[in-house]
Amino acid sequence: xxxxxxxQLSQHIGQRVTLSGWLHRWRPMxxxxxxxxxxxxxxxxxxxxxxxxxxxxxxESVIKVEGEVVAEPKAPNGVxxxxxxxxxxSQAAEPPPFDLFRPMLNAQLPTLxxxxxxxxxxxxxxxxxxxxxxxxxxxxxxxRRQGFTEIQTPKIVAxxxxxxxxxxKIDYFGRPAYLAQSPQFYKQTMVGVFERVFEVAPVFRAEPxxxxxxxxxxxxxxxxxxxxxxxxxxxxxxxxxxxxxxxAIQTQAARAVGILNLKLPAVPAKIPALHFTExxxxxxxxxxxxARHEPDLSPQHERVLGEWALKEHNSAFVFxxxxxxxxxxxxxxxxxxxxxxxxxxxxxxxxLELVTGxxxxxxxxxxxxxxxxxxxxxxxxxxxxxxxxxxxxxxGGFAIxxxxxxxxxxxLPNVREAALFPRDIARLTP
Amino acid sequence: xxxxxxxQLSQHIGQRVTLSGWLHRWRPMxxxxxxxxxxxxxxxxxxxxxxxxxxxxxxESVIKVEGEVVAEPKAPNGVxxxxxxxxxxSQAAEPPPFDLFRPMLNAQLPTLxxxxxxxxxxxxxxxxxxxxxxxxxxxxxxxRRQGFTEIQTPKIVAxxxxxxxxxxKIDYFGRPAYLAQSPQFYKQTMVGVFERVFEVAPVFRAEPxxxxxxxxxxxxxxxxxxxxxxxxxxxxxxxxxxxxxxxAIQTQAARAVGILNLKLPAVPAKIPALHFTExxxxxxxxxxxxARHEPDLSPQHERVLGEWALKEHNSAFVFxxxxxxxxxxxxxxxxxxxxxxxxxxxxxxxxLELVTGxxxxxxxxxxxxxxxxxxxxxxxxxxxxxxxxxxxxxxGGFAIxxxxxxxxxxxLPNVREAALFPRDIARLTP
Numbered sequence: 075x076x077x078x079x080x081x082q083l084s085q086h087i088g089q090r091v092t093l094s095g096w097l098h099r100w101r102p103m104x105x106x107x108x109x110x111x112x113x114x115x116x117x118x119x120x121x122x123x124x125x126x127x128x129x130x131x132x133x134e135s136v137i138k139v140e141g142e143v144v145a146e147p148k149a150p151n152g153v154x155x156x157x158x159x160x161x162x163x164s165q166a167a168e169p170p171p172f173d174l175f176r177p178m179l180n181a182q183l184p185t186l187x188x189x190x191x192x193x194x195x196x197x198x199x200x201x202x203x204x205x206x207x208x209x210x211x212x213x214x215x216x217x218r219r220q221g222f223t224e225i226q227t228p229k230i231v232a233x234x235x236x237x238x239x240x241x242x243k244i245d246y247f248g249r250p251a252y253l254a255q256s257p258q259f260y261k262q263t264m265v266g267v268f269e270r271v272f273e274v275a276p277v278f279r280a281e282p283x284x285x286x287x288x289x290x291x292x293x294x295x296x297x298x299x300x301x302x303x304x305x306x307x308x309x310x311x312x313x314x315x316x317x318x319x320x321x322a323i324q325t326q327a328a329r330a331v332g333i334l335n336l337k338l339p340a341v342p343a344k345i346p347a348l349h350f351t352e353x354x355x356x357x358x359x360x361x362x363x364x365a366r367h368e369p370d371l372s373p374q375h376e377r378v379l380g381e382w383a384l385k386e387h388n389s390a391f392v393f394x395x396x397x398x399x400x401x402x403x404x405x406x407x408x409x410x411x412x413x414x415x416x417x418x419x420x421x422x423x424x425x426l427e428l429v430t431g432x433x434x435x436x437x438x439x440x441x442x443x444x445x446x447x448x449x450x451x452x453x454x455x456x457x458x459x460x461x462x463x464x465x466x467x468x469x470g471g472f473a474i475x476x477x478x479x480x481x482x483x484x485x486l487p488n489v490r491e492a493a494l495f496p497r498d499i500a501r502l503t504p
Numbered sequence: 505x506x507x508x509x510x511x512q513l514s515q516h517i518g519q520r521v522t523l524s525g526w527l528h529r530w531r532p533m534x535x536x537x538x539x540x541x542x543x544x545x546x547x548x549x550x551x552x553x554x555x556x557x558x559x560x561x562x563x564e565s566v567i568k569v570e571g572e573v574v575a576e577p578k579a580p581n582g583v584x585x586x587x588x589x590x591x592x593x594s595q596a597a598e599p600p601p602f603d604l605f606r607p608m609l610n611a612q613l614p615t616l617x618x619x620x621x622x623x624x625x626x627x628x629x630x631x632x633x634x635x636x637x638x639x640x641x642x643x644x645x646x647x648r649r650q651g652f653t654e655i656q657t658p659k660i661v662a663x664x665x666x667x668x669x670x671x672x673k674i675d676y677f678g679r680p681a682y683l684a685q686s687p688q689f690y691k692q693t694m695v696g697v698f699e700r701v702f703e704v705a706p707v708f709r710a711e712p713x714x715x716x717x718x719x720x721x722x723x724x725x726x727x728x729x730x731x732x733x734x735x736x737x738x739x740x741x742x743x744x745x746x747x748x749x750x751x752a753i754q755t756q757a758a759r760a761v762g763i764l765n766l767k768l769p770a771v772p773a774k775i776p777a778l779h780f781t782e783x784x785x786x787x788x789x790x791x792x793x794x795a796r797h798e799p800d801l802s803p804q805h806e807r808v809l810g811e812w813a814l815k816e817h818n819s820a821f822v823f824x825x826x827x828x829x830x831x832x833x834x835x836x837x838x839x840x841x842x843x844x845x846x847x848x849x850x851x852x853x854x855x856l857e858l859v860t861g862x863x864x865x866x867x868x869x870x871x872x873x874x875x876x877x878x879x880x881x882x883x884x885x886x887x888x889x890x891x892x893x894x895x896x897x898x899x900g901g902f903a904i905x906x907x908x909x910x911x912x913x914x915x916l917p918n919v920r921e922a923a924l925f926p927r928d929i930a931r932l933t934p
Contacts, residue, residue: 077731094731094897096696114651114653114698114700115651134894134895135895136895136896159691163897164866164867164895164896164897164898165895165896166893166894166895167868167869167893167894168893170894173603178511180771189890190693190887191696191887191888191894191895192890192891193692194694194696194697195696195697195858195894196692200697200698202654203655203697205654205655206656207653207655210654210656211644211654214533214641218641218919221544221545223544223633223634224637224640224641224930225633225639225924226636226640226704226706226723226906226924227924227925227927228706228924228925229659229706229708229721230672230708230720230721230927230932231932232932232933242674242675242676243674243675244659244673244674244683245672245673246672246932247712247929249932253660253674259731260924260925263620263621263624263934264624264924266624266625267624267625267630267633268544268630269543269544270544274656275705275706276656276658276705276706278659278660280677282677282756283881288582291658291659291660291855295657301507301524303597307588355715370831386577388678391539397743407845436594437594438597441595453617456933457620457621457925457933457934458621458934460619460621460622460934461621463596463597463598464564464596464597464621464622464625465526465527465564465565465566465594465595465596466566467524467566467593467594474718476656482561493658494655494656494658494690494694495657495658495690495887497658497660500676501677502660502661502679502681503660503662503886503887504693504886504887504888504890
């Protein structure tokens with residue numbers, strides 16, 4: 075008899091069926107018991123009349139359950155299996171170190187991460203990744219519909235150019251090389267080819283921070299587009315992308331949303347935006363704290379702005395634009411009217427920075443000046459500069475950190491829960 | 505006036521329009537001239553009555569062309585711009601080192617790769633990547649429709665476990681680490697979570713080969729699925745995926761197919777399959793060469809089998825199954841009936857290996873035996889083995905090399921042409 079999935083059970087009431095999956099839970103009740111089977115679509119309860127069938131079969135063993143489908147209002151999904159015959163397909167060698175059937179995993183985070191192969195099987199943990207997976211799909215499909223081409227750019231690079239610090243060093247056939255901190259230079263180069271590009275790929279940051287917000291390897295959702303007026307065109311594309319990601323979660327991951335009890339934010343047609351200087355004025359007005367001389371926003375300022383956006387605009391998102399040039403990378407385009415400020419932005423989501431983006435320089439001579447201004451030699455940037463030497467349109471883009479997005483959406487205390495196999499300063503396994 | 509794209513021109517006959525893009529070609533004819541503008545959708549020809557407008561504007565400059573749309577049977581696409589006003593948006597600093605308007609780029613491959621930012625703008629080169637981009641989309645969408653979940657697994661790993669050799673070494677905060685050669689262990693682990701998973705991500709091979717077939721970093725299209733009978737179920741999924749990739753190319757990259765003059769192969773509902781022993785018998789019969797004692801197929805054998813499949817089955821694809829266990833990795837599942845042979849396969853495409861896959865071991869004790877049999881300690885595999893310790897279904901999967909796929913499809917002489925910014929033993933830039 076061919077296998078059906080948990081979600082198909084209600085179409086088979088009165089029939090004998092076979093399900094396969096993991097032994098999520100076994101509850102012996104005396105002369106009978108309940109098996110809860112977990113497959114990729116959900117859970118199924120089965121009543122076992124001869125409980126000795128389960129003797130020696132630990133939780134998480136892979137089993138086959140054969141029996142009759144019966145409507146049962148008290149069972150999960152209103153249906154269960156009666157007269158179940160249980161066969162082990164692949165037995166667990168020992169009992170799991172923590173119970174997977176409980177609503178929340180009862181172990182400390184390091185233990186959970188050590189046992190990722192098991193932890194990720196928990197309905198809540200796997201739902202977190204389902205949100206990540208459909209978010210990637212929503213990101214890609216929204217951009218593809220708008221004429222963007224997917225790219226895949228190298229992760230092994232010749233020089234630690236973008237920030238200089240915090241790069242992982244590789245031995246490349248006896249020569250030094252580095253892991254890419256971002257696809258920034260390549261995605262800009264590819265604007266010269268396809269005008270509109272995106273990439274979903276790992277990035278690597280050798281930041282020696284051990285905090286609940288840092289990963290040393292994460293998935294970056296990058297986009298870059300040409301023929302823009304300024305950074306506001308980039309913000310419009312980003313707004314549409316966020317809407318597409320939320321739509322994908324609602325339509326493709328409804329079960330995960332339910333398990334996690336996610337409150338998905340609405341993405342306004344126009345996300346409220348404050349210039350950096352306005353943002354500091356607003357913080358001053360709201361809190362009495364005068365940070366108007368500061369070149370950056372503190373996490374506390376971001377929280378205040380997030381609360382303001384929610385209260386005044388009913389928006390979980392708020393843009394801060396025009397950060398001072400001194401705090402932005404060399405390829406940042408300045409504001410023609412106020413050259414000390416940039417045509418860049420951060421997007422705050424629930425009071426925390428989620429996305430950074432902006433307009434980039436596009437003229438060759440502006441790059442030469444910007445590099446010289448920072449004391450950098452153009453030689454190290456030769457392949458990148460070639461794009462500008464041969465004509466590039468005004469362009470800009472943004473990058474969303476996938477794990478940070480899921481962390482904010484699910485209001486997780488630690489970004490490590492949003493990665494499958496997180497890498498941090500202390501963790502290289504599993 | 506807002507910008508329209510080349511593809512929209514025929515909807516605007518008789519109107520004044522603005523196009524923006526790159527100066528693909530300038531042909532002065534005396535008192536007038538032809539501008540060919542290139543944008544993300546194609547080429548547009550514009551008649552310029554005052555050719556001095558183009559003075560000092562090199563090819564590849566970004567320009568704006570304003571003029572009247574006129575039907576002109578002799579022009580590309582049957583339409584051109586008259587009375588064109590050309591404005592430079594972003595001037596090329598110097599003339600390109602090779603002409604981008606010629607049907608083929610007239611430079612040696614190393615020169616072309618050195619100038620990737622420019623080379624990729626050529627219609628033929630960018631079409632090659634379009635094929636790659638839509639192939640990724642076809643891969644993902646075909647699998648998603650069949651219940652597969654996308655994963656992203658770490659590229660920085662703690663041990664050089666899979667093959668032991670040919671790994672890039674990283675300095676990870678003072679500790680040694682390695683770049684992942686494949687997501688093999690992680691995708692298997694994730695079968696324990698989602699049953700069916702796929703990943704599109706870079707892999708890294710420190711193979712010291714300098715050949716037209718090798719890249720040291722490439723994009724791997726990986727899939728893995730549980731609850732299979734044996735490797736034939738994996739081959740069926742792969743067959744559907746190849747069909748989905750070809751469909752995506754036909755429907756989403758028709759212009760690139762035309763530019764490249766691609767002859768797309770049909771994917772048979774059932775791809776012909778030969779057992780390894782049958783394949784060697786067939787080679788003996790067809791060529792008189794007796795390699796029936798060999799543990800592997802030579803490239804020459806693969807070519808013979810490819811020709812046979814095309815002639816006898818009208819198929820560009822042929823499976824070879826059951827490779828000897830001695831030539832396959834430790835996690836390979838053997839054939840129960842003939843334990844010296846494996847439940848694995850290679851897929852030959854036009855006589856060359858494109859995909860490797862098979863059924864994996866799924867029982868914990870089988871892993872312990874397989875590792876012991878190869879003299880490997882289970883300690884180095886702890887996180888991976890945990891998946892099997894706690895119950896894993898029979899499963900298998902495959903990996904397609906993206907650049908190799910495009911190379912075969914377009915019958916390119918060198919795989920480097922199918923990568924955006926290839927990495928080989930000598931090349932780390934651009």
